[in-house]
Amino acid sequence: MGILDRDIRQETGTAASFLTVDLSALVENYRLLAGRAGTAACAAVVKADAYGLGAGRVAPALAAAGCGHFFVAQVGEGVALRAILGGGPVIGVLNGTTPGSEGACAACDLVPVLNDRAQLRAWRDLASRLGRRLPAILQVDSGMARFGFDPAELSALLDAADAFGGLSLRLVMSHLACADTPDHPANAAQWAAFAAVRARLPQVPASLAASSGIFLGPGFHFDMVRPGAALYGIAPQAGLPNPLRPVVGLRARVMQLRAVPAGRAVGYGHAAVLARDSRLATVAVGYADGFPRSAGAGAGAAWCAGHRLPVVGRVSMDSLVLDATDLPAGAIGPGSLVDLLGPDQDIDALAASAGTIGYEVLTRLGHRFHRSYLGA
Structure with missing residues (x-):
């Protein structure tokens, strides 16, 4: 009789279905991914309520295992996660701010991912009104056409003398479109596009790899990796043995x-x-x-x-x-x-x-x- 069987026998009999989340397996997966990342920091993506498994239980387990950087998708998720984790861990918001959410973002010490000029402008305006520097993450679209500054647009922005005045850039990042297919030519193309942008911001830490990108090798790790699905046991590369434990x-x-x-x-x-x-x-x-x-x-x-x-x-x-x-x-x-x-x-x-x-x-x-x- 396994652990799951004991839990079910202790049930009142009202439940018809049973979902288990193995937090020890989750932590083992985090440690495996952090080990694969080498000297790069290993963040954890806990958006969508930790992929539906419950951020209130998942995030504290990861924090206790040493994770100090978390990512969510929306400001509201970040507000909720800050209440769960308290002060200390860095919480990045991948979609950035929506108009009117900037104040809540700052009040909860969240770090927005700035994806376009409008978000940049709004975050800078808030920093000016508050009279203090605000942290920010800068995203470049290296070839996915989803979120982030176009590289040419960003290059022009970087030529401006005070493009990021009032802000403290904590990270420059991008996202791979085809990382689960190791030999896809888009991986090398996106790496080159991202590396060119990173060269313009040599003092800012960089992040390109999420779950599957970690397995493309050290050249893709830069300064931080951002696993999400792999933490929860999803295979990072189709058709290859899954090194992760089921959660x-x-x-x-x-x-x-x-x-x-x-x-x-x-x-x-x-x-x-x-x-x-x-x-x-x-x-x-x-x-x-x-x-x-x-x-x-x-x-x-x-x-x-x-x-x-x-x-x-x-x-x-x-x-x-x-x-x-x-x-x-x-x-x-x-x-x-x-x-x-x-x-x-x-x-x-x-x-x-x-x-x-x-x-x-x-x-x-x-x-x-x-x-x-x-x-x-």
Whole structure:
């Protein structure tokens, strides 16, 4: 009996599904990534409520492991994270400020990533009104066309005598578009574009690599790396062995087991018709809980006692149907637990069955699960 089984036995019986977050695995992943980064500092990206796993538990565990730099996407996330972590850790806001949010950003000692002239101007104006220098991170678009100054625009800005007056630049950064594909030519092109900008700001620390970029080698590490998904166990490079520990487990109860004859249709739209006499297990997880609807019709599966149980028909909002025919008699019944994420199927495998990526599966996991944090 494992830790997860003990947690479930201690349950009151009201929960139908169980999500576990292994904080010790999270910390091991952080240390592995920090070790890969060599002399570069290792930050942690905890945006979207730590990728849906709960920033209130994830961020303190990382801080206790020695992480001193965190990134979120929005100012509101930064305000909440500051309340969780207190003073001390640096919190960067990747999307920068929205008009009117600058005061809250400064009051909570957040460091905005300045992505364009409007954000730069607003942050400088606030520094002038407050009569003190404000910290800032500068982002350059090295080839993703998403966030950041265009390199030519930034070059012209750097030619101005007082472009960053009133500000203290803590970091210059960019983001790789194709880092999960090591041999993609965009990686070298973006590195060159970023290095050219960094040469104009030699005294400012630099950051280019996020999760996958760490594995492109020391040349991509610069002064700081910013892992996000890799912390939570998502494979950093497609098709290669995953060096990271799984952090998330997901189990669900069987609500009903029934014998259904061949020829019967199953689920909405009668999308599946049974080719044989079957035993079908209905499980209390659906797309409202983040199980991908596109993983229906046999593409996705759960696991029980080492057996793969394919999804039959369409995934419903609150349930899905599994083919349990090949399990030994008595191996499964109402109240039994099946693994949706676990030793036989990690996040990347579930995502592949749904035609998506682990990031999307992870961040969509819902709030009806009973959550357990292990290794706290």
